[in-house]
Amino acid sequence: MKLPTYFISHGGGPWPYMEDLRRAMHALEVSLVDIPHQLPEKPKAILMISAHWEETSFRVMSNPWPGMVYDYSGFPEHTYKIRYPAPGMPALAEQVVSLIRQAALPAQLDSQRGFDHGAFAPLAVMYPEADMPVVQLSLRTGLDPAEHLALGRALAPLRDEGVLIIGSGLSYHNLRRFGPLAKEPSSSFDDWLQDSLVASSTTERVARLIHWEDAPSARIAHPREEHLLPLMVAAGAAEGEVASCVYHEENIFGGVVASSFRFGAIDN
Numbered sequence: 001m002k003l004p005t006y007f008i009s010h011g012g013g014p015w016p017y018m019e020d021l022r023r024a025m026h027a028l029e030v031s032l033v034d035i036p037h038q039l040p041e042k043p044k045a046i047l048m049i050s051a052h053w054e055e056t057s058f059r060v061m062s063n064p065w066p067g068m069v070y071d072y073s074g075f076p077e078h079t080y081k082i083r084y085p086a087p088g089m090p091a092l093a094e095q096v097v098s099l100i101r102q103a104a105l106p107a108q109l110d111s112q113r114g115f116d117h118g119a120f121a122p123l124a125v126m127y128p129e130a131d132m133p134v135v136q137l138s139l140r141t142g143l144d145p146a147e148h149l150a151l152g153r154a155l156a157p158l159r160d161e162g163v164l165i166i167g168s169g170l171s172y173h174n175l176r177r178f179g180p181l182a183k184e185p186s187s188s189f190d191d192w193l194q195d196s197l198v199a200s201s202t203t204e205r206v207a208r209l210i211h212w213e214d215a216p217s218a219r220i221a222h223p224r225e226e227h228l229l230p231l232m233v234a235a236g237a238a239e240g241e242v243a244s245c246v247y248h249e250e251n252i253f254g255g256v257v258a259s260s261f262r263f264g265a266i267d268n
Contacts, residue, residue, distance in 0.1 A: 001040045002159045004264030005152075005238045007167040007231040008032065009247065010051075013072045014079040014117055016124045024252075031247035031260060032125040038246070038266050044162035045089050045133040047096065047155065049234075050118030051169035051227040053138040057106035058151065059113065061136040062093040067114030084120035089133040092163065096137060096155065103154035105147070106140075113138075118168045137233075143225050145210050145232050152236020159264075165237050167230025171259045172221045179254040185217035186257040187250075192216055197235070197243040197261050205243070209235060231261070238263030 011028050015021035022029065036042075052071050053059075066088045070080050093109055100107035115123075119136055140147060155165060171193060172186035192215040196208040209232055212218060212225075222228050235243070247260035 002264065003039060003041075003043060003162065003164050004262050004266060005159065005165040005167070005234040006035065006246070006260065006262050007169065007234040008122055008260040009170045009258045010118050010122045010168045012253065013075055014082060014121055016121055017079050017082055018076065027249045028247060028252065028258075029125050032122050035126055035246070038262070039164070040266065041162065043132065043164035045092050045135060046123070046164045046166060047092070047135050047137060047158060048119045048123070049137045049139065049165070049167045049230045050116055051139070051173075051230055052116040052118040053113070053136060054141050054143075054226060055110075055138040056141050057108055058100050058140050059108055059110040059138040060093045060096045061088060061113045062090050062109040062111050063113070064088045064090055066134070066136070068120070069114045069116040071116045082120070084115050084124055084130055086115070086123065086127070086130040086132055086134045089135050092133070092135050095158070096135065099154045099157065100151065103150060105151060105154065110138075122166075122168060139226060139229050143229050145212060145229065148229050148232035149206065149209065149236035149239075152233040153239060155233070156237045156239070159237065165234060167232075167234035169227035169230040171228075171231075172256050173227035174220060174223055176223075177220065178256060181255065182253065183255040183257070185220040186255070188216040189218060189221035190248075190257045190259055193259060193261075194245060198245055202240045205235065206239065234261070234263055241265065
């Protein structure tokens with residue numbers, strides 16, 4: 001049975017491991033907890049495309065027991081000792097590299113990479129027992145939206161094999177304009193996302209994503225687009241399929257409007 005794909009707004013830093021941040025992100029937590037219940041069957045593995053990993057070619061985590069990458073600063077000491085002990089899946093990593101290369105895109109295995117917070121923070125909420133095999137896949141420097149849509153298309157066959165594809169970023173990511181200053185630009189960009197992903201035809205959706213910089217407040221919402229590009233992968237892997245909003249909040253981070261989306265119908 002074909003699994004849907006997701007683009008999730010993953011929250012801030014190691015938030016599930018901090019009581020105050022976890023309370024502030026309650027609505028996000030509820031949405032993430034619900035994702036496993038939306039699926040028609042339990043995945044055999046997760047392929048996670050995180051905004052926090054970029055390489056000159058697409059790189060795929062191949063360690064059977066991945067370590068951790070604490071890619072944040074200024075958080076309490078205990079958040080630098082977090083362990084999310086989910087297993088990797090080397091066979092899936094090799095399959096991912098093969099699919100990407102078949103699409104004439106550059107890819108290689110990476111045996112050293114560990115889980116960054118774009119992966120382990122949402123997964124700690126979705127699968128707190130860490131018993132789901134997880135493979136991370138990097139973005140490619142240059143952050144070409146068309147190339148990342150093509151990456152998603154290349155990965156689409158995995159959906160028929162029980163692999164859950166998740167793009168993990170944020171629908172608004174301007175650290176200098178969080179709080180009240182974020183309200184207007186994040187709202188206008190979110191309106192564009194809702195219209196482009198949910199209300200538009202699937203053909204128009206692709207065109208809009210390729211030209212996302214034409215959206216209202218685009219470069220205010222994403223001065224640098226690494227937190228948006230995981231969306232392209234999720235959308236490309238479910239091209240031509242219906243999209244729906246599975247999380248929407250209008251006051252996260254003190255004023256940010258943020259959303260998450262699912263691609264593909266649910267028949268469970």
